[in-house]
Amino acid sequence: MGKTGWGLTLDTSEPIELLSPVKTSMYSAAVSPPSDHDDDDDHKNSHRNDVSEVDFFSTCKSNEDQIVVKKEINNSHGNELDVNTGLHLLTTNSDQSSVDDGGSSSSEDKQGKNKLKILQFELEKMNTENQRLRGMLSQVTNNYTALKLHVANEMQKQQNQKVEHDQEMVAKQLIELGPTSHDSSSEERTQSGSTKNGDHKAGKRNGRENTPDSDAWIANKVPKLNGSKIVEQPNESTMRKARVSVRARSEAPMITDGCQWRKYGQKMAKGNPCPRAYYRCTMAVGCPVRKQVQRCVDDQTILITTYEGTHTHPLPPAAIAMASTTSAAASMLLSGSMPSTDGLMNQNILARSILPNSSSIATISASAPFPTVTLDLTHNPNQYQRNPNSTQFIPTMAMPLQSVAADDSVARYNQSRFSGLQLSHDIESRPQQYNNGTQQHTLLADSVNAATAAITADPNFTAALAAAISSIMSNGNTATTATSHAAATNTATLSHIVNNHKTSNF
């Protein structure tokens, strides 16, 4: 504990207390005994006690404390007159008795007893002062602990606020991506349109919305409706955020992953009941970056996002964060430290298949409301900074926590455990602050290790990751790929997709 705490608090209060005249005499007496009758047994005992008391204070190993004590000692030597004066006052009687020193043993006894009393009195005083200082020490310790907790709470608050902001944005995007891309507001709109105007289009929309797929999506979104998905409904906070995001629908263009996106189209894709939504970056006029968002066919709680193109404008920190966390996760995959999970897929094979030339990128982000896995199929982990003009093509899988953990505490646990990846985000989003290559490398390595440990420790997360990647492969191949397919099959399929993406974008 305490070095900093002592330094912070005692700088102002302790020295003043220690330099009080009472204490000065006390420490002086303890360190340099006023009497030269060292052979007295009682005096020895009391002296021993004195030293032990001083030793107690020396256990406060702060350098400043030591300095203060030294000062006291020096002061005691420098102010010897004060000490001697006090003792003289008390021993005046003995001096008077020593006038008739004559060598009477009774006067020596009296003198010894007086000294003994003096020393006992001093000892009591020191004990009292010792207890008082003990109390002060504990108080300072408590203050330090309370302050520490307060600082930690404040930092946590700020972090939570940032995370909540991101959560709302991504949840908003999630809500809009149902099989028919309708949310509660569009439902209202459709209903009002059909009842007010009897619009045939609205009727058509209603017809589409009554498909089983859309019902499943509604059940997944709206807790009051019956459906199998309701059993897996996430915690209340997630639902609350989802509702808020629905209300905020008119705030488009949406700001998710750091950029502004505008939806320009939506299309049903073969082999997936959920439509694929097309977004265009609106951060800058003429920015060619587009992204596609589609729900996973196997698990509709999983979002698969594909980015294409290169931004022609400076990226906001959140977008840089996404790219940088990608780097960390890529290193994680390449490190091959992930164990095989439930026999679903060998991550080493997976990493090699995703990253056949070690030039691809994976992202695992916990800043989103759900753990988000991003696979950059074309990007070199360091390419982002070195060659910003290169084309990106990044499929992303966003997994709401209800598919991984139905408990809010588990969600927070996961978020906290992935905080290591945020570190890498901080590093690369502020490269000027980390331009020391060695330091950056060390920090990145630490963050990668943290991420690896976090993911390794969560079999649910790795299983969900495997399912999401499997979904990507099923999208690239019309044949439905079950999660438990053989790794070799998945490898071939995924490599095929990788090659397709590369050839189509370079």
Added chain:
DNA sequence: CGGCTTTGACCGGCGC
């Protein structure tokens, strides 16, 4: 009324 969402139509690539 401006902006956003939805959705049908159109176009190009690819496989048979």
Added chain:
DNA sequence: GCGCCGGTCAAAGCCG
């Protein structure tokens, strides 16, 4: 050459 599929466009409708 034809059909399928994915991507894009633009008009219509809706909302604040």
